[in-house]
Amino acid sequence: MEKLKIAGGYPLKGEVRISGAKNSAVALIPATILAGSSVTIEGLPEISDVEMLKGLLEEIGGKVTLENNEMTVDPSQMVPMPLPNGRVKQLRASYYLMGAMLGKFKKAVIGLPGGCYLGPRPIDQHIKGFEALGAQVTNEQGAIYLRADELRGARIYLDVVSVGATINIMLAAVLAKGKTIIENAAKEPEIIDVATLLTNMGARIKGAGTDVIRIEGVEELHGCRHTIIPDRIEAGTYMIIAAAAGEGILIDNVIPQHLESLIAKLREMGVVVEERDDQIYIPKTDKLKAVDIKTLVYPGFPTDLQQPFTTLLTKAEGSAIVTDTIYGARFKHIDELRRMNASIKVEGRSAIVNGPVQLTGARVKASDLRAGAALIAAGLLAEGVTEITGVEHIDRGYSFIVDKLSGLGATIWREELTEREIEQLENS
Ligand SMILES: CC(=O)N[C@H]1[C@@H](OP(=O)(O)OP(=O)(O)OC[C@H]2O[C@@H](n3ccc(=O)[nH]c3=O)[C@H](O)[C@@H]2O)O[C@H](CO)[C@@H](O)[C@@H]1O
Numbered sequence: 001m002e003k004l005k006i007a008g009g010y011p012l013k014g015e016v017r018i019s020g021a022k023n024s025a026v027a028l029i030p031a032t033i034l035a036g037s038s039v040t041i042e043g044l045p046e047i048s049d050v051e052m053l054k055g056l057l058e059e060i061g062g063k064v065t066l067e068n069n070e071m072t073v074d075p076s077q078m079v080p081m082p083l084p085n086g087r088v089k090q091l092r093a094s095y096y097l098m099g100a101m102l103g104k105f106k107k108a109v110i111g112l113p114g115g116c117y118l119g120p121r122p123i124d125q126h127i128k129g130f131e132a133l134g135a136q137v138t139n140e141q142g143a144i145y146l147r148a149d150e151l152r153g154a155r156i157y158l159d160v161v162s163v164g165a166t167i168n169i170m171l172a173a174v175l176a177k178g179k180t181i182i183e184n185a186a187k188e189p190e191i192i193d194v195a196t197l198l199t200n201m202g203a204r205i206k207g208a209g210t211d212v213i214r215i216e217g218v219e220e221l222h223g224c225r226h227t228i229i230p231d232r233i234e235a236g237t238y239m240i241i242a243a244a245a246g247e248g249i250l251i252d253n254v255i256p257q258h259l260e261s262l263i264a265k266l267r268e269m270g271v272v273v274e275e276r277d278d279q280i281y282i283p284k285t286d287k288l289k290a291v292d293i294k295t296l297v298y299p300g301f302p303t304d305l306q307q308p309f310t311t312l313l314t315k316a317e318g319s320a321i322v323t324d325t326i327y328g329a330r331f332k333h334i335d336e337l338r339r340m341n342a343s344i345k346v347e348g349r350s351a352i353v354n355g356p357v358q359l360t361g362a363r364v365k366a367s368d369l370r371a372g373a374a375l376i377a378a379g380l381l382a383e384g385v386t387e388i389t390g391v392e393h394i395d396r397g398y399s400f401i402v403d404k405l406s407g408l409g410a411t412i413w414r415e416e417l418t419e420r421e422i423e424q425l426e427n428s
């Protein structure tokens with residue numbers, strides 16, 4: 001086990017290249033199960049979620065190669081092997097194995113997913129969708145059992161706008177008989193990316209990226225090659241770091257339109273954001289103004305950027321209210337930021353941040369992926385050294401974070417935890 005150490009307070013400058021999108025990758029990889037022949041995905045991020053999914057596809061008989069961020073999956077020998085435990089618990093997106101395996105084999109046994117604990121994360125809408133398509137779904141001892149004689153297209157209205165349920169229902173429906181309509185669908189760019197891959201595989205999908213998706217089931221799907229979209233959350237994290245501690249940072253391989261809500265909020269704070277074709281440039285910002293944010297489904301402000309944005313607000317002049325309407329308890333980073341001298345209080349679904357304060361280095365724990373991003377941003381701003389444990393969460397979603405930040409001039413490194421530190425963590 002490792003920890004991250006950051007000696008803060010150094011100005012950051014230069015260029016950083018964004019990797020492929022985690023939340024696309026984790027759906028594209030299970031989608032390959034549906035094909036009849038090999039699928040290649042280019043530009044995958046080097047994160048542990050991708051490695052976990054590679055292992056899961058191999059467990060069910062897939063032949064998988066992963067080299068230079070390019071994965072090729074030959075699904076021809078795959079079987080509907082139950083996956084009740086093990087790797088499925090290490091990530092959230094193992095839930096996509098439910099839709100993909102149900103679609104392909106008409107049966108699946110998948111353990112309940114892990115991933116970031118952000119308060120309750122139900123999957124009732126996924127299950128409602130599978131049932132509407134004709135599956136019997138039961139939950140037995142922490143695993144979801146899915147079985148169908150045949151899957152038939154259906155009209156499915158999602159009671160909550162859910163990224164996971166929208167993609168999972170698409171995966172299950174592309175090989176179903178007849179037409180499926182998903183109403184109140186989520187509109188995130190990752191959904192369009194998955195629909196693009198499935199369409200290249202021969203699926204018939206219309207409306208991905210709007211709130212009504214129409215799918216006409218086909219008999220079979222074939223192999224193809226697909227290039228993943230850039231990670232808007234990774235890009236947003238570096239934009240926040242650039243606004244907080246940058247002296248001119250160019251963020252390369254980004255689709256600026258995917259980040260309009262963040263760009264608008266940064267501009268409101270007084271940050272100059274230059275949008276180019278596939279790059280964003282943020283020069284040094286002298287003074288930041290506090291702004292309120294409220295997370296919403298896409299194209300609203302993403303919940304995944306709420307935590308790092310909170311760190312930025314500690315440097316802004318005035319009082320700001322951060323409200324998370326998606327995950328009302330996504331505030332585990334706040335206690336840790338307080339250890340670093342932040343002045344923040346949590347009231348219900350909101351955090352009230354008072355700034356500006358000079359953060360100071362401390363020993364802190366990343367409870368989840370974006371809490372980790374918030375603490376890294378804080379460490380870069382802080383006076384002194386910050387030690388961050390819980391690095392395994394950060395490695396789920398940020399490729400080469402130490403190298404990328406070092407390339408910008410940060411003093412950041414990994415260290416092995418001592419046995420005593422591991423013991424302390426296990427008892428905390
Ligand atoms: C692997 C992946 O892509 N993860 C992203 C995905 O998670 P995930 O797909 O888990 O998030 P959802 O979009 O499903 O969740 C949105 C909201 O709907 C609720 N809900 C969801 C499903 C359901 O069946 N019932 C239900 O009530 C959730 O509790 C939450 O309040 O979208 C989240 C919201 O943008 C992001 O934070 C995660 O990074």
Ligand SMILES: C=C(OP(=O)(O)O)C(=O)O
Nearest residue numbers: 092093115116304369370
């Ligand atoms: C919450 C996240 O991931 P997951 O849904 O995979 O836990 C995230 O990417 O911020």
